[in-house]
Amino acid sequence: MELILEFVKEHRLGDWVTFLAIATGLWKFVLKSAFELFLKNRLDQRKQEIGNALAIQKELTLKQAEFEKVKLERALPLLEEVNGTISNHSMMFHTYTTALANRMSYSEKLEGLRLEQDKKIIVSISKAAIYIPEEFRNLLIKIRRVISCSFHDSETMCRVLRDIGNNTEVAFAALDLHTDLVNCFYSMCDKYIGLGKQETSYSEILTAHNLDNEVNTTKTDPINQLAWKFIVLSEAYGSNEIVEAQENYKQFFIDRKSQAEA
Secondary structure (H helix, E strand, O other): OHHHHHHHHHOOHHHHHHHHHHHHHHHHHHHHHHHHHHHHHHHHHHHHHHHHHHHHHHHHHHHHHHHHHHHHHHHHHHHHHHHHHHHHHHHHHHHHHHHHHHOOOOOOHHHHHHHHHHHHHHHHHHHHHHHOOHHHHHHHHHHHHHHHOOOOOHHHHHHHHHHHOOHHHHHHHHHHHHHHHHHHHHHHHHHHOOOOOOOOOHHHHHHHOOEOOOOOEOOOOHHHHHHHHHHHOOOOOOHHHHHHHHHHHHHHHHHHHHHHHO
């Protein structure tokens, strides 16, 4: 307030009125139109930027939708073929593990049928690989490795297991491990085609089915480790790894028996 009074004292009122009149005229006839033009240009520019962004987003959305359509049209028939192969092998594997659990023989035709499934799944996976995520692809490759493992003589396998422990529990553990892989396949199919929980990642699906990111079982106890290496993936591990799994299970079986008798 003191500054205003001082200004009024130092300047005549007429000069002040003249200054206001000039400032008002300058704003009305010069600055206002320039400012309005600036705002209009800036608004038009912003509209153009928003329009371009929306156009780009629309194009990306259309391309993504088109890709999803092509992906599903090409991948789903291949996954259906994989599913048929897995289902067939599951029935064979059930027969095989049942024979191991009960010290029985099985039909010689079983190995020939397994070879047919192995050939089929190789073709299907090779065609579907480019359309599916890495984790899904790794799962299919692991399942294919399981299918590629031969069915060994059940009576010989049973005798080995009985010498170091309980053949029945190891055989049934192998069946459960095989089921983990199969159920993981179905869960990934659900996510892939949009039926499963989309917020769940493929890695989380692996974890939920007792598998790590390399699609190895996370069941680390001696029973499941022997079943995984000696039965489920018998041709994927070296002899040293299998012998180690057998020794670990043998010691586990002895310790458990001792505890039960104590």
